[in-house]
Amino acid sequence: MSVITDTIRNGVNTEQMFGTLDLIKAQPELARFQFRATNRWINGAHNRSTIQNFYAAGGEDTSRSQAFALDAGEPAILLGSDTGANPAEYLLHALAACLTTSIVYVAAARRVHLTSVQSTLTGDMDVRGALGVDDEPRNGFERIGVSFRVTGNAPEDKLREVVERAQKRSAVYDMVTNGVPVAVEVTTH
């Protein structure tokens, strides 16, 4: 039992984690991943993404037995019928989820047993930009606020250090704060 207790921390298999890190250090070419989503318009503000396979560690990963289906929508005030969270809300979720998983993994690596991780995210937007009413406000959020409450069996300093390290390593935090080049191509037949 003590072996299991030592290996699985915060629900993360740390033996597997350190094994993966060693493997990638030895063979950096295995670190090339590609994630994907395919999306289809349904009606009005309702569209759906399907997410399943991805490229990882030198080959196509087909281990997911079924696809994830994600429905987007807009509330009535933005001309939809709430068929799902709206795209900007999905971005907040992506950021919350990535920071949270980063906190959990960093804590596991540093022998911190967490008891809870909760967060509230807010994004402030002047919708004149996205609606095309005025060119001055940007289209997206002007700012995002993230408020974490993290508890666990470590002193406050250690818990704060875990959050800081997680922020420095989060993929979505990097993308949302620094931006990513996006290339769009279109066919019409």
Add this chain to the structure above:
Amino acid sequence: MSVITDTIRNGVNTEQMFGTLDLIKAQPELARFQFRATNRWINGAHNRSTIQNFYAAGGEDTSRSQAFALDAGEPAILLGSDTGANPAEYLLHALAACLTTSIVYVAAARRVHLTSVQSTLTGDMDVRGALGVDDEPRNGFERIGVSFRVTGNAPEDKLREVVERAQKRSAVYDMVTNGVPVAVEVTTH
């Protein structure tokens, strides 16, 4: 019937759309919105966001009768058990959904009847960054590719113009390409 056909285009109520635009032009202070997500860690890479109310048009919008619950996870190779799409995949979905809705709304405003909008998004990542193995690769996607297929009752030029305009107005496209300032605060008790 012809009135209904003229007003609802691509599933979008264009009368309501133009009414909203006029109202926001007249009272720009109504354009201040705030979207939110609250997230709770469950175990390992599994966490869940809850999304419901938001601030819009001068007051709290409580019109959604229930919250959207979004589960995040990681595949086995990233130490999870596929409890949901992973955070980076959610970001691709947010981008796909926002561009698609923008295309649908812009087309509705320009009297273009769409028959289909489909897209495939890819995000390329060297996971050495996010895993903390190497400081050189960035944590997030190096680039995102978006491939749209858009069909409708308009010439190719017009359809391409709709996609270009949508790109210029999409909230998530703006955030993902340009970045957003994110402020993180932490409590530990």
